[in-house]
Amino acid sequence: MVKIADLEKVKSCSGEFVLAINDTLNVINGKWKLPIIGTLLYGKKRFTEMEREIPKITPRMLSKELKDLEMNGIVKRTVYDTTPVKVEYELTKSGLTLHKVLDPMIEWGMEHREYVLSQCKD
Amino acid sequence: MVKIADLEKVKSCSGEFVLAINDTLNVINGKWKLPIIGTLLYGKKRFTEMEREIPKITPRMLSKELKDLEMNGIVKRTVYDTTPVKVEYELTKSGLTLHKVLDPMIEWGMEHREYVLSQCKD
DNA sequence: TATAGCGATATACTAAAGTATAGTACAATT
DNA sequence: AATTGTACTATACTTTAGTATATCGCTATA
Numbered sequence: 001m002v003k004i005a006d007l008e009k010v011k012s013c014s015g016e017f018v019l020a021i022n023d024t025l026n027v028i029n030g031k032w033k034l035p036i037i038g039t040l041l042y043g044k045k046r047f048t049e050m051e052r053e054i055p056k057i058t059p060r061m062l063s064k065e066l067k068d069l070e071m072n073g074i075v076k077r078t079v080y081d082t083t084p085v086k087v088e089y090e091l092t093k094s095g096l097t098l099h100k101v102l103d104p105m106i107e108w109g110m111e112h113r114e115y116v117l118s119q120c121k122d
Numbered sequence: 123m124v125k126i127a128d129l130e131k132v133k134s135c136s137g138e139f140v141l142a143i144n145d146t147l148n149v150i151n152g153k154w155k156l157p158i159i160g161t162l163l164y165g166k167k168r169f170t171e172m173e174r175e176i177p178k179i180t181p182r183m184l185s186k187e188l189k190d191l192e193m194n195g196i197v198k199r200t201v202y203d204t205t206p207v208k209v210e211y212e213l214t215k216s217g218l219t220l221h222k223v224l225d226p227m228i229e230w231g232m233e234h235r236e237y238v239l240s241q242c243k244d
Numbered sequence: 245t246a247t248a249g250c251g252a253t254a255t256a257c258t259a260a261a262g263t264a265t266a267g268t269a270c271a272a273t274t
Numbered sequence: 275a276a277t278t279g280t281a282c283t284a285t286a287c288t289t290t291a292g293t294a295t296a297t298c299g300c301t302a303t304a
Contacts, residue, residue, distance in 0.1 A: 020231030021224060047251050063252055073238040084301050094237040101230045108223045109142030115216040116195040169281050206271050
């Protein structure tokens with residue numbers, strides 16, 4: 001038998017969990033977030049450098065997504081007061097821990113592909 | 123020094139990884155996939171039952187997303203040949219292993235929230 | 245002086261995702 | 275005979291995501 005108190009706990013708990021999952025999804029969703037995070041895994045990068053490294057991205061999208069990622073605390077933007085100004089982007093501490101999410105996704109994705117293929121054989 | 127062979131390996135490897143991540147993302151993205159998977163974690167469900175349990179979902183979306191999830195090997199649809207017909211949806215084996223992805227997302231989401239809040243205090 | 249590079253922004257558009265609302269075909273219930 | 279329930283589908287619409295293309299202000303270089 002399930003007590004009402006327990007149900008309430010489960011509800012509020014799963015509510016928090018759903019929020020946390022959505023926070024995580026928001027950080028990596030869309031067409032360009034992963035490619036951007038990907039290039040930054042190899043170190044600091046400048047705007048034009050990233051534009052060159054990420055095929056087909058437009059400056060509009062790069063600018064927009066970098067702002068998003070900065071607001072979400074994934075990317076840190078540093079402006080050097082030189083002439084001309086130099087702007088560098090890098091992952092924050094939290095951004096660097098994203099592999100904790102991405103690694104299981106890689107593993108599950110591959111296992112799931114195997115599973116789907118094995119089902120087809122029937 | 124990095125050899126060209128190594129670079130090639132990294133490239134093809136990360137290519138596969140990105141594919142696997144995208145496969146995983148496709149399974150859980152959109153507004154309704156997680157709520158649907160969420161209700162099915164507690165067992166088999168029928169269409170109208172899910173419609174009642176997932177607030178604000180329209181039958182169009184439920185139908186569409188269930189088809190998506192079925193095609194992706196996450197949900198299994200069983201039609202019972204009774205009169206009237208009874209249709210039940212449940213998670214596949216692969217669908218049930220999704221917690222391996224979701225749990226780290228919950229953990230990261232919560233840690234990240236802490237991180238962002240701690241940054242604000244400065 | 246013209247051209248190129250840096251780090252973007254502005255405007256206008258198309259495509260994808262999601263919503264609102266109605267309706268279908270069947271059967272059981274009142 | 276009319277209403278309710280099940281499992282959807284159809285049509286039209288709005289909202290969000292992404293694309294295409296041009297431009298800006300600045301500096302360094304040819």
